[in-house]
Amino acid sequence: MSSPTSTATDEGTVLSAVDVSKHFVVRNAVGDSSVVRAVEHASIDLYAGRIVAVVGESGSGKTTLARLLARFYEPTEGEIRLEDVPVGKGAAGRGYHQTVQLIFQDPFGSLNPVHRVWHNLDRALRIHDRRTGRAERRRRAIGLLERVSLTPGADFLDKFPHELSGGQRQRVVIARALAVAPKVLLGDEPISMLDVSIRLEMLNLLGRLSRDEGLAMLYITHDIASARYVCDDVVVMYAGQMIEGGPKERVIGAPAHPYTKLLVESSPDPDRVGTTSRDEQFADAETLGEPPSLIEPPTGCRFHPRCPFAMSRCALQEPPRTDLGDGHWSRCWLHEEGRADEIGAESYSAALARRTTEPAL
């Protein structure tokens, strides 16, 4: 199987980011400027019928990556390719935004509150096909609502967003995205603002749309359990960089980067899908100190100040990507040093305890 972060031309690759970086110039109160390295040298491929999860702490660059893929931002470096064709600067017209749809966390903010569901869907239907008459568009709108399990669809057409539950609203947002017949859905924490009781149903819906309808999907989440539940592949981001990726059984089942190991071990219960809060998931990471500044990131491996396995080399040189077979890869010097077994040999907390008794790097 191909890697979700390979840049090869794979059959079924719909959307790719190839070595993209995004830097933001920010100014402080006295007017001095600095550069936030939000995403650096990230590559990812999305395939028809597959879901790739992007997991990481707050500020690790997940949303910026989704916005680069959606062409809301121009990359500072690198390129976005749609069906293997580079999308040139300024070329992101209506066609691109129909093919690639972004779904946000907040379903209420995504729908126009003064208009009924029908109006919200009809706008998208008219963008997709200007020639279709109103009766046919109404029929299609009902079909879209039923595709996202709002049945009977006709009962929802004349409702206002405030008359729907959070889960129903997010389904309408997804129906509206489907109205333009996209090939890619980019979900930025699409379930995190929904009631815990309906998160699993929403994940099942996303899984069905990908598997049965062949949509390529990016699923951004802080929740390892939901990534394991719904996705095929997982990519882990840390401080603006991708540090591990591959099939979910490999990345979550046998992490090959110390940071992924920390995330997996600090997940309260891997079977509690969609119930882990961001604070719970990252509590252990936070005990290791603040995530690094993206204005002056650590030299070498960005995780080295928080890593119990760190060697002197880790502070000096960025680790290369090591391919581990079956599409699994990691960026950690332990692999290059032939010491990868150490990652699986003991728990993260045991490694940390041992580290504190040894001289710090």
Ligand SMILES: Nc1ncnc2c1ncn2[C@@H]1O[C@H](COP(=O)(O)OP(=O)(O)OP(=O)(O)O)[C@@H](O)[C@H]1O
């Ligand atoms: N428009 C912007 N201008 C300046 N800095 C930005 C901008 N957008 C994002 N950043 C910075 O880029 C970094 C990555 O932010 P991003 O929102 O992509 O992270 P994230 O992993 O999605 O975090 P969260 O889970 O909290 O949404 C952060 O340091 C953020 O402050």
